[in-house]
Amino acid sequence: MPSLGTWLAAFFTLCMLSFLYKDNPFFRIAESFFAGLSLGYYIGIVANQTIKPNLVLPLMQEFSTNWHLLFAGGLGVMLYFRYIKRVAWVSRWALAVYVGYYVGVNMMQKLHGEVLPQVGDTMLSLNWAGIGTLWNLIMVVGVLSVLIYFYFSAEHKGAVGGISRVGIWFLMVSFGAAFGYTVMGRISLLIGRMVFLVNEWARPLIGLIT
Amino acid sequence: MNLERIMQVDRRIIYLFVAAGTILPIIFVIGLPVSITPPVQMAFDRIENQLNPGDVVLVSFDYGPSSAPENAPMADAILRHCFSKGIKVIVIAFYPLGGLSEAVNELNTVVAEFPDLEYGVDYVNLGYKDGAQAAMRKMNENIHEVFPTDLRGTPTGEIPMMKNVKTYADVKLCVTLATGIIGEWWANLVNAQFGLPVIVGPTAVSAPKYYAYLEAKQMVGLLGGLKGASEYERLVVNKYPHLAEVYATPGLYTATKGMDVQSIVHLIMIAFILFGNVVYFTGKRKPRKAA
Numbered sequence: 368m369p370s371l372g373t374w375l376a377a378f379f380t381l382c383m384l385s386f387l388y389k390d391n392p393f394f395r396i397a398e399s400f401f402a403g404l405s406l407g408y409y410i411g412i413v414a415n416q417t418i419k420p421n422l423v424l425p426l427m428q429e430f431s432t433n434w435h436l437l438f439a440g441g442l443g444v445m446l447y448f449r450y451i452k453r454v455a456w457v458s459r460w461a462l463a464v465y466v467g468y469y470v471g472v473n474m475m476q477k478l479h480g481e482v483l484p485q486v487g488d489t490m491l492s493l494n495w496a497g498i499g500t501l502w503n504l505i506m507v508v509g510v511l512s513v514l515i516y517f518y519f520s521a522e523h524k525g526a527v528g529g530i531s532r533v534g535i536w537f538l539m540v541s542f543g544a545a546f547g548y549t550v551m552g553r554i555s556l557l558i559g560r561m562v563f564l565v566n567e568w569a570r571p572l573i574g575l576i577t
Numbered sequence: 578m579n580l581e582r583i584m585q586v587d588r589r590i591i592y593l594f595v596a597a598g599t600i601l602p603i604i605f606v607i608g609l610p611v612s613i614t615p616p617v618q619m620a621f622d623r624i625e626n627q628l629n630p631g632d633v634v635l636v637s638f639d640y641g642p643s644s645a646p647e648n649a650p651m652a653d654a655i656l657r658h659c660f661s662k663g664i665k666v667i668v669i670a671f672y673p674l675g676g677l678s679e680a681v682n683e684l685n686t687v688v689a690e691f692p693d694l695e696y697g698v699d700y701v702n703l704g705y706k707d708g709a710q711a712a713m714r715k716m717n718e719n720i721h722e723v724f725p726t727d728l729r730g731t732p733t734g735e736i737p738m739m740k741n742v743k744t745y746a747d748v749k750l751c752v753t754l755a756t757g758i759i760g761e762w763w764a765n766l767v768n769a770q771f772g773l774p775v776i777v778g779p780t781a782v783s784a785p786k787y788y789a790y791l792e793a794k795q796m797v798g799l800l801g802g803l804k805g806a807s808e809y810e811r812l813v814v815n816k817y818p819h820l821a822e823v824y825a826t827p828g829l830y831t832a833t834k835g836m837d838v839q840s841i842v843h844l845i846m847i848a849f850i851l852f853g854n855v856v857y858f859t860g861k862r863k864p865r866k867a868a
Contacts, residue, residue, distance in 0.1 A: 387592050409673050416677065417707040420726050472710055472766075480765025480795070488793035545785045548802065550846070551839060552647065552781035554599075555803040558838045559646025561599045562830045570828070 369571050377568040380560050509537040580860045584853075591849060598845045599838050607837040616791055617808040620752075620776045620798020621658070625816065628749055630663030633742055635751040635773075638668065638683070639709075639759035641675030644780045648754040649683055650806040650832035651778035654813050655752050656687040661817045665738050666700040667748070669724065671709035671759050680705075681728070690823055697727075697736045704728040709759050710766060717745050717771045745773045750797075754778040764790040778805065803839060806832035 369377070382397035422440050425433040445461035448454050489510050491503035515527060516534030523531045628634070636655060640648040659666050668684055670676035684702055688694055703724035706712045715723045720743060721733045733739050741747060751773050753763045760777045764787070768775045774797045777787055781802025790796045800809055810833050814821045824831050 388589060405674055408675070412673060412677060412705055413707050416705040421706075421723075425725065469710070472714065476710075476762075476766045476769070480769035484769065484793045484795055485789060541785070548781040548784050550843075551802055551804065552644075554839055554842050555647045555781060555835065556644070557595075557599055557842075558603075558803070558835045559830070561596075561838075562603055562646070562835070565600060565603045566828045566830065 369568050373568055373571075377564060380564060384560070508533065513537050580856055583856050584860070594845050594849075595842055598841045602838045602841050603834075606834055607841075608833075609837050609840055611807050611811045611833060611836065613808050613812060614805075616788075616799035616801065617805050617812065619791075620800055621809060621812040621816075623750065623774065623776065623797045624655075624658055624662065624664070628662070628664055631665065632749040633665045633667060633738070633747060634659055635667050635669065635748050637751060637753040637755075637759075637763065638670040638676045638680035639672045639753050639755040639757075639763075640679060640780070641672050641756065642679065643674070644756040645675075645679060646830075646835065647780050647803050647806065647832075648756065648778060649679065650803070650830070650835070651800050651809060652679070652683045652754045653687055654806060654809040654832075655754070655776075655778070656683065657690070657820055657823070658809075658813045658817075660687065660691045660694060660699070661813070661820065665698075667739075667742065668700065668702045670705040671712065672756065673705070673707065677705040677728075697731070698738055701736055701738055702728045703733065710762055713762060713767050714770075717767075719743060720745075745771045748773060750774050750776065752776045752778065755783075756780045757783070760787070761790070764795045768795050776800070803832050803835050807836040 379397045379400065382393040385391055386394040422436055426436055426440075442461040442464055446458050446465075448456075449458035489506065491507055493500060493504060493507065512530050512534035514534075516523075516531040516538065518527075518531075521527050624634070636652070636659075638652065656666065668680050670680045672679075680702060684700070688696075688700065694700060703720075704727065706723055712723050721739070724733050726732055727736060745751075745767065751763055751767065753760045753775065755761075755763070755777060756779070760779050760783070763775045764777060767773050775795070776798040777790075777796055778800035779787055779802070781804070784799070784801030784805070787796065787799050787801070791799050800806055810824060810831055814824055823829075824833065
């Protein structure tokens with residue numbers, strides 16, 4: 368017989384799938400459970416896996432070498448001041464530090480990790496050296512035509528219009544690939560749930576599999 | 578039959594076909610062939626040919642139960658490959674909603690298949706950490722500060738295999754099984770700024786964007802969705818035949834079995850698309866009756 372956990376998981380899975388027929392109270396109950404459980408799980412895991420080992424324990428065990436963690440902890444607490452109207456402004460200071468840090472990290476990350484390597488990889492040799500050059504040519508034409516398509520300071524007529532139409536074709540191919548992958552991804556999720564229902568719930572229920 | 582009635586078919590009829598196409602291949606496994614694509618072969622070769630027994634690999638569980646049907650088989654195949662080759666594994670998780678649970682589940686499942694493995698010597702689970710980007714940056718300076726203890730509460734510095742692993746320089750490779758943007762951060766932050774080779778196993782939805790990173794050599798391998806996972810399973814089984822027994826376990830969900838279902842459902846969808854187009858164009862060709 369399936370365990371209680373399996374029964375619950377099967378019940379909520381069927382509740383979610385019932386939406387395919389039409390909206391109903393079982394679906395909404397399962398949706399609310401999911402939202403609540405996710406939030407509870409998130410709070411618990413952050414408290415146990417980050418706040419406790421990275422802030423509370425170091426401060427309690429070796430305060431003299433870890434006192435600087437008070438600043439980070441303090442900034443975190445300051446964020447919650449927004450719920451007290453009179454001192455809500457305090458949370459903005461913490462938010463400013465938070466935003467400033469991530470803007471700095473992301474600027475470097477985008478430039479160093481995306482713009483430069485991706486631009487560099489687009490500068491391909493077009494000197495004929497076999498079939499590989501053809502792919503290089505397709506890559507260069509694709510990048511340039513898509514960039515022209517997104518250039519809105521000139522009307523898309525004449526040469527600009529022609530090139531931007533080529534860009535649309537490249538975009539369509541990429542959207543097609545992305546959509547195909549998306550379908551595959553969604554079907555995979557359905558497979559996962561169906562495998563659970565068949566192999567872990569239904570089969571043990573009728574005694575077909577251990 | 579009236580074409581207009583066919584065109585107005587209730588969408589729930591299509592759902593029934595898809596449900597049947599999903600459930601039947603789960604019950605009656607077909608075993609369709611799996612062809613290997615270069616991105617997956619690159620990932621496999623990197624571990625098989627460029628790493629040695631005793632090397633350390635970081636496996637980051639950056640997905641949750643919502644994408645486990647795609648990512649979990651990848652994780653299992655990667656872990657089985659590493660353990661079969663004698664590679665040490667550090668497991669971490671950056672995905673908040675279930676990354677750690679997935680890490681614990683998959684690690685427990687695979688470790689049970691290798692009774693000689695010893696916790697702390699051959700593998701370790703350092704747990705979940707919040708603020709992935711900040712943690713990734715800090716790990717280049719000191720992994721022990723980001724993960725002061727493992728999941729069991731043991732100080733990281735006291736774990737035998739972690740004594741000589743302090744920064745990315747002490748790790749040979751990172752494999753991230755990712756949903757959302759966390760996988761990208763391994764490529765465009767950790768690889769770009771710290772040079773750690775990265776293999777990404779993303780969900781199929783996000784797989785296309787990773788090809789750009791792969792082409793620009795910011796990644797050394799890519800396992801795109803369930804298909805990528807099934808290819809990796811095949812490569813691992815071909816190289817380590819003793820794992821074939823594990824993958825043949827009745828009731829065990831594998832990506833290879835999942836791809837059977839995937840193929841059948843795709844055929845059903847293609848049939849409906851073709852059917853819809855034929856009916857549409859046939860109806861279009863007929864002259865309309867005057868109102």
